[in-house]
Structures are given as structure tokens and as C-alpha cells.
Amino acid sequence: MADFFWAPRPRPTRGPKPALTLEQIADAAIAIADAEGLAAVSMQRVAADLGYTKMSLYRYLPGKVELVAAMLERALDPPPPIVGEWRRALTDWATALLRAYGGHAWALEASTGRRPIGPNEVAWMERALVVLPPGLTGAERLDAVATLAGHVRMIAGQAGGAESDLAAAMGMVVRDHAERYPAVVAALADVAAHGGADDAFDFGLGRILDGLGVLVAQRV
The missing domain is CATH 1.10.10.60 (Homeodomain-like)
Structure with missing residues (x-):
């Protein structure tokens, strides 16, 4: 199974010529x-x-x-070219991956479990590893990409369930039971007053990149 995309495909010498690809x-x-x-x-x-x-x-x-x-x-398609300073490059990479998953609601489910790994999927990992800053071990570089991809997958899995939708669904509960959930009430009230909902992708991505920056700085 593992070599499905990589092993040469034998050409049949008998029977009708393959009509499909x-x-x-x-x-x-x-x-x-x-x-x-x-x-x-x-x-x-x-x-x-x-x-x-x-x-x-x-x-x-x-x-x-x-x-x-x-x-x-x-x-997934091949990853787009990612260039520039590492933080900007990884932001572009994560945004492109989120867009790729968002184009097909089934893609997250399809990308779990034991399965053949194709050239495009490996190319996405390669592209992120190339733009990571120096100063990280091989294990840390792989873990960094896994963390970034995990954040993208988490946000992609919430498609159709944005923060604003969650706030609306919780409206009645919070209104009738505000005394039980004061922190939730305070957070929702602040969003209502100042905005900032539906920013989990950028917020989480920024914090991951902040952490990578701190780790790299410690190695200098």
C-alpha cells in the first residue's frame, strides 16, 4: 500500500488498452x-x-x-511557491493549506489513518520544512510542521461552526444562566463591544510562530 504512488505501474501486455487514467x-x-x-x-x-x-x-x-x-x-494539488521571511512564509503556507482543505469538506477525513502518501502531500511538508528558520533540530522541525498542520486541520474542521455562530447558539443559555458562567458572559460582551470574533486561525497561528521565534532566539 505504501508504494502505491511511487512504484512504477506495469503496462498490461494483453487485453484492451487502458481507457481510463x-x-x-x-x-x-x-x-x-x-x-x-x-x-x-x-x-x-x-x-x-x-x-x-x-x-x-x-x-x-x-x-x-x-x-x-x-x-x-x-x-491538495502541489503547494504554491512560498518565499520570503520565515514567519511570513509559514503564514502563507498555513493559509494555503487551510484553503486546500476548505475546498473539499471530506479532505480532513480522507487525510487520517493509515494510507498511501502521495507526492503532493509530501511536497507540502517539504515546503514548510524548507522555510523554517535555522537553529531547530530535525525532530523540532518535524514537530513544528505537525503543530502548524494540526492548527490548520482544527480550524478547517470547524468550518460552518464559526465563533459568531457559537455565540449566537449560546445566547439563550448565557442570558438565562449568566450567573453560572461569568467568564463566558464577560468574553462575549467584550466581543460584542469591540469585535474580534472568528479570528482563531490568525490568533493561534501567530502564537505558534511566536513560540518558534522564542525557541530559535534561545539557540543563537
């Missing part, structure tokens, strides 16, 4: 997932939408695990 199959599966969710994707459904039999897809990929991996590889 892995990209066409992935695109058909993406269209289903975008419209109906990842649970609706199956080898049978994708084959039917393409006008082929389920068995014909096995010429191109072993099963659904690899199909979902191919979908994610197509959905």
Missing part, C-alpha cells in the same frame, strides 16, 4: 464526495458514474483505500 477515476470520486460526502464513494459507484464495471477499476488501483488516497492527492 487514475486522475479521471479520482476526479469522478471527488465529484461524488463533494456532492454527497466521502461515505458515498465506493468502487461500484465511481465505476458506474464513469460508465464502467467495478472490476474494471481494479486495473488502476487495488481498492477504496487507494482510491481515497488518490482523491486527496488530487484535491
